Amino acid sequence: MNDEVTDHLLKEIYQRLMTAYGPQQWWPAPSPFEVMVGAVLTQSTAWINVEKAIDNLKAAQVLSPESIRNVSFSDLAQIIKPSGYYNVKARKLKSLAYWLGATFADNIDKMAECDTKSLREQFLSVYGIGPETADSILLYVVKKPIFVIDTYTRRIISRIGLMLKDNSYDDYQRLFMVHLKADVVIYNEYHALLVKLAKEACNKKPLCRKCCLNDICRFYKELFII
Numbered sequence: 686m687n688d689e690v691t692d693h694l695l696k697e698i699y700q701r702l703m704t705a706y707g708p709q710q711w712w713p714a715p716s717p718f719e720v721m722v723g724a725v726l727t728q729s730t731a732w733i734n735v736e737k738a739i740d741n742l743k744a745a746q747v748l749s750p751e752s753i754r755n756v757s758f759s760d761l762a763q764i765i766k767p768s769g770y771y772n773v774k775a776r777k778l779k780s781l782a783y784w785l786g787a788t789f790a791d792n793i794d795k796m797a798e799c800d801t802k803s804l805r806e807q808f809l810s811v812y813g814i815g816p817e818t819a820d821s822i823l824l825y826v827v828k829k830p831i832f833v834i835d836t837y838t839r840r841i842i843s844r845i846g847l848m849l850k851d852n853s854y855d856d857y858q859r860l861f862m863v864h865l866k867a868d869v870v871i872y873n874e875y876h877a878l879l880v881k882l883a884k885e886a887c888n889k890k891p892l893c894r895k896c897c898l899n900d901i902c903r904f905y906k907e908l909f910i911i
């Protein structure tokens with residue numbers, strides 16, 4: 686698939702998803718630090734479990750960098766238990782809170798002063814922060830134009846038939862960032878719309894007949910030979 690066709694296809698997918706589902710207005714959290722906590726807690730679990738864990742953090746008044754540093758490890762693990770892998774995630778939250786305190790004195794606005802590349806490298810050096818979590822925070826908290834790749838995005842893009850060199854996170858990210866202009870609003874909505882599509886239609890057993898992309902999807906064409 687040449688560059689022009691890929692450009693067109695990615696824009697077409699975005700327009701169709703926006704028409705079908707409308708703006709998603711992510712991230713669903715009232716404060717930047719809550720988004721950061723949510724980005725860690727959502728690893729390997731459904732969002733509904735994250736919501737329960739965040740409700741617990743709020744009830745226990747442990748939803749600030751300082752309070753996460755101060756609460757005992759075992760208490761924190763119990764508080765976030767609904768999110769699963771709670772011992773590991775408690776360690777990750779503590780690491781993130783200590784890093785935020787040591788690097789930015791808990792001032793999240795200060796992160797925006799760093800350039801995207803160096804801030805991303807700093808995030809990736811924190812225990813428990815991988816590319817997806819780092820990019821979610823960069824996009825949804827710091828408002829840097831970087832595309833978030835997750836399991837849903839990989840599934841949809843590979844089913845549609847957009848060819849990639851390999852199956853790596855970076856390769857998927859490059860696909861979007863080379864072919865779409867660097868725009869925080871578009872990257873924000875595009876990622877959220879792909880998640881919406883994955884939940885509404887393109888799940889493990891895809892409901893292709895109700896999908897707004899079926900006539901441009903290789904998986905559907907091969908399955909139904911249109």
Ligand code: SF4
Pocket residue numbers: 841844845886887888891892893894896897898899900902903904905
């Ligand atoms: S047509 Fe089916 S496989 Fe293709 S994107 Fe839609 S739901 Fe997924």
